[in-house]
Amino acid sequence: MTRTEPSPRIAPVAPPYEPEMDAMLRRMTPPDAVDVLQLFRVFARHPLLAERMMPWGGFMLGRHAMLPLRDREVVIDRVCARCGAEYEWGVHVAAFAKAAGFTPAQVQAIERGRADDAALTERDALLVRLVDALHDTANVDDDLWAQLAAVWSEPQLLELLLLAGWYRAISYVCNAARVPLERWQARFSA
Numbered sequence: 001m002t003r004t005e006p007s008p009r010i011a012p013v014a015p016p017y018e019p020e021m022d023a024m025l026r027r028m029t030p031p032d033a034v035d036v037l038q039l040f041r042v043f044a045r046h047p048l049l050a051e052r053m054m055p056w057g058g059f060m061l062g063r064h065a066m067l068p069l070r071d072r073e074v075v076i077d078r079v080c081a082r083c084g085a086e087y088e089w090g091v092h093v094a095a096f097a098k099a100a101g102f103t104p105a106q107v108q109a110i111e112r113g114r115a116d117d118a119a120l121t122e123r124d125a126l127l128v129r130l131v132d133a134l135h136d137t138a139n140v141d142d143d144l145w146a147q148l149a150a151v152w153s154e155p156q157l158l159e160l161l162l163l164a165g166w167y168r169a170i171s172y173v174c175n176a177a178r179v180p181l182e183r184w185q186a187r188f189s190a
Contacts, residue, residue, distance in 0.1 A: 010177040012041030021047065028054060038180045039087065042173070045115040060163055066156045067163070073100040074110055076167050077161060081111040081188075085171035090185035097186070108189060126151060127160070134164050151180050 018026060021044060028040045028050065043050040059065060065072070074098045080089035089111065097107055105119035113119065115128040126147055133140050140148070148157060173179070181187075 005181060008042075008167050008178045008180055010042050010045055010179075012038045012145060012180065013044045014041075024050060034184070035182075038090065038169075038176065038182060039091075042177055042179050054168070060159070060166060065159060066153070067159050069096065070100040070102075071123070071127060071152075071156075071160070072163060073097070073102070074127040075131055075163050077107070077110045078128050079135070079164050079167040080171050080174075082131065082135045083168060083171035083175065085174040086184070086188050087174040087179045087181055088167065088170050090187055093186035094182075094184055107186075112189060123151065130160060131164055134161070135168075 013021065016022075024047060025036045025040060025044060028043075029036050039051070061072070067075075072149065073092060076092050077089055079098075080086075080092065093102075093107055102182065103119065106124065109117035109119040110124070110128065113128075115125045117125075120128060126144075129144055130148060132167065133144055142164070149159075154162065
């Protein structure tokens with residue numbers, strides 16, 4: 001059965017783009033991308049905001065961040081799944097799951113499972129517990145914090161917290177603006 005998607009509340013800008021808009025969208029888009037992401041085209045409705053967001057997003061996903069790709073993607077995928085943000089979850093799963101070394105069972109466990117899911121590594125399970133605690137309480141209890149601090153440095157812990165918050169904000173935009181799904185992205189399991 002095909003799921004029908006609701007109409008966007010904020011429609012992505014459509015080509016042809018004005019020269020300034022085109023230049024900004026090119027800077028936002030990874031070099032190997034087929035098209036400009038729908039999300040970036042939604043953000044382009046507020047060009048100044050989009051320009052200001054690029055350095056932060058680039059840092060969190062770039063080579064200067066201290067988190068390994070897999071840790072980053074566990075957090076992003078879990079945050080987006082918990083928020084019901086199929087757009088951002090599906091883009092990240094399609095773009096990064098293989099590079100992060102996720103098995104199909106791990107993708108499913110991060111999406112719908114619990115931290116004690118047998119498919120998850122101990123490290124992945126700690127990250128799932130972190131995201132779930134932040135999602136449910138906006139806090140981390142002392143026991144979980146001690147376990148996290150035994151694995152990640154203070155700078156990495158700060159990145160984990162901010163990464164989770166950033167993708168919660170991105171999830172809000174995806175859901176509330178009803179960003180259209182990409183043709184190629186992964187979809188939530190039924």
